[in-house]
Amino acid sequence: MTEEYEVEFVDLGEREATFLVRPITPAFANGIRRAMIADVPTFSIDTVRFIENSSVMFDEQLGLRLGLVPLSTPPGEFEEGEEVTLSLDVEGPETAYSGDLVASDPMVEPADDNIPIIDLKDGQRLELEADAVLDSGREHAKHQGGVAVSYRHLQTVEVVGERGEFAADDPHVLRGVIEEQEADAAADADAQNGDLVPTDAFDNDLTNRYPEKELDVHDIEDAFVFNVETDGSFDVETLVLEAVGSLETRADELKEAVQL
Amino acid sequence: MMVPVRCFTCGTVVGEHWEEFKARTREAEEPEDPEKVLDELGVERHCCRRMLVSHKDLVDIVAPYQ
Numbered sequence: 001m002t003e004e005y006e007v008e009f010v011d012l013g014e015r016e017a018t019f020l021v022r023p024i025t026p027a028f029a030n031g032i033r034r035a036m037i038a039d040v041p042t043f044s045i046d047t048v049r050f051i052e053n054s055s056v057m058f059d060e061q062l063g064l065r066l067g068l069v070p071l072s073t074p075p076g077e078f079e080e081g082e083e084v085t086l087s088l089d090v091e092g093p094e095t096a097y098s099g100d101l102v103a104s105d106p107m108v109e110p111a112d113d114n115i116p117i118i119d120l121k122d123g124q125r126l127e128l129e130a131d132a133v134l135d136s137g138r139e140h141a142k143h144q145g146g147v148a149v150s151y152r153h154l155q156t157v158e159v160v161g162e163r164g165e166f167a168a169d170d171p172h173v174l175r176g177v178i179e180e181q182e183a184d185a186a187a188d189a190d191a192q193n194g195d196l197v198p199t200d201a202f203d204n205d206l207t208n209r210y211p212e213k214e215l216d217v218h219d220i221e222d223a224f225v226f227n228v229e230t231d232g233s234f235d236v237e238t239l240v241l242e243a244v245g246s247l248e249t250r251a252d253e254l255k256e257a258v259q260l
Numbered sequence: 261m262m263v264p265v266r267c268f269t270c271g272t273v274v275g276e277h278w279e280e281f282k283a284r285t286r287e288a289e290e291p292e293d294p295e296k297v298l299d300e301l302g303v304e305r306h307c308c309r310r311m312l313v314s315h316k317d318l319v320d321i322v323a324p325y326q
Contacts, residue, residue: 147271
């Protein structure tokens with residue numbers, strides 16, 4: 001069976017995006033979320049050969065920090081298990097940053113340049129060679145491409161009457177994205193029914209958008225708003241496409257195994 | 261010792277914001293409110309915020325004992 005999915009971007013940045021998908025079941029949405037976190041492979045430093053380390057931190061501590069530095073991972077170029085070598089050579093008194101890492105392959109580079117690795121004092125030196133490996137979040141959290149991936153229902157607000165004159169003046173807080181269906185009652189002059197409005201547009205307080213009204217909030221079934229952030233290894237679009245691709249690959253492998 | 265590279269809970273990279281955070285909230289002539297500095301640095305979730313707010317830099321303290 002084929003489904004026509006409606007996808008609409010509420011917000012799109014390079015490392016962060018909010019988008020609506022419908023119709024989608026909660027199970028499938030969760031599957032995509034889990035695939036984004038655990039199944040999309042990323043490059044991360046795995047083995048380190050120290051030539052000189054006279055800093056205050058042990059080799060293993062530095063190895064951990066180096067492993068957590070996000071490295072750019074071009075999609076489709078490498079196979080899982082392939083390695084790229086990076087090197088670092090810094091002499092004190094100076095701080096060694098992730099930007100000082102030099103990669104043998106220019107496609108795989110630190111995604112952020114100013115992550116401090118270690119503070120070196122006068123006379124201390126750090127010289128090392130590291131191998132970055134392509135692996136998935138399932139193996140080690142350092143390989144997680146998606147950080148803070150979440151989804152919530154698309155919600156809609158219904159006006160059920162006027163607020164009583166003696167009712168409390170409390171703010172009605174709602175976070176997420178709403179689909180406008182009471183454009184006439186909205187405080188915004190440009191509102192139209194069917195608009196997707198992120199709640200921070202009205203400071204997360206519904207009484208700002210629908211003043212003096214009594215409101216009922218409903219979840220729209222099968223419509224989910226994803227909020228995806230990446231650590232810099234790739235952009236959001238790549239992450240989502242690779243995640244869905246990995247689900248497809250798994251399903252195909254199962255299909256082959258089951259076929260008699 | 262050094263500031264953790266990533267938030268323990270969600271995994272966003274917070275190490276890069278430490279130096280600016282420290283400079284603006286402690287070393288500046290007019291230390292600013294940490295809440296405001298974190299908001300401006302774009303550190304949103306409270307799991308990431310506590311990584312910076314509650315970090316104690318031990319590298320300088322340990323250095324003489326090396």
